Amino acid sequence: GNSVTQMEGPVTLSEEAFLTINCTYTATGYPSLFWYVQYPGEGLQLLLKATKADDKGSNKGFEATYRKETTSFHLEKGSVQVSDSAVYFCALSDSGGGADGLTFGKGTHLIIQP
C-alpha cells in the first residue's frame, strides 16, 4: 500500500533561515503529491501540489519538486518568517487532486523564532 515518511519535529529555526522538510513516499502507481499546512486552531490547507514527475509546486515562497527517481517531495523555503510556524503534512493520492482520499505523513511541527 501507499505510505509517506516525513521528518519528525519539532523543527526550530530562526527567522530568515533556510527551510527543508524531507518527505519520501511509497506508492504502487504514479501518485499526486501534496503539502498541507495546519495553523493552530484551523483545518488543513493545501500549500502546494505536483501531479507528475519533475513538476514543481510552489506557493507563498515554498517549493517542492516531484522526484520520481528518489521518491521524494521535499519542502523548501529560502527565508522563513515567524508566520510560517505551523504543522506541515506531506501527502499523496492516487488521483490528481486527492479525489480518492489522501495518505498522510505524520506531520512536522515548524517553529520559527524571531
Next chain:
Amino acid sequence: GAVVSQHPSWVICKSGTSVKIECRSLDFQATTMFWYRQFPKQSLMLMATSNEGSKATYEQGVEKDKFLINHASLTLSTLTVTSAHPEDSSFYICSAWEGVTYEQYFGPGTRLTVT
C-alpha cells in the same frame, strides 16, 4: 476559498453511548467527503469515503457498524460513533472534495473523548 465546518469542535461522552459529528461544506457542493482519524503525533488516517446518496466506502480495518456515515445532501455528511469506548477517543477530521478546483478542503476537526 472553500470552507468546511465541523460540529461539534469537541465532545465528551460516556462509554456505551453514541455521538454524531457533522461535516458541512459551507459555500460549495460536495458529492464526495472523507473522514479521517488522527492520533496524537500520528498522521491522519483515512477512515472512509462518503458519497452523496450512496453507501460509504470504508478503509480496511475500519468497522462500518461502529462508524456510521451518512451523506444525505450535497453539503452535509455525518459520522456517528456508536457504542463508543475509550479507545475511540481521537481527533476526527472531515474533508470535502471540490470538483471545480480539484482540491480537498478540510474541516477544523472534532476532538472526541470517551470516558
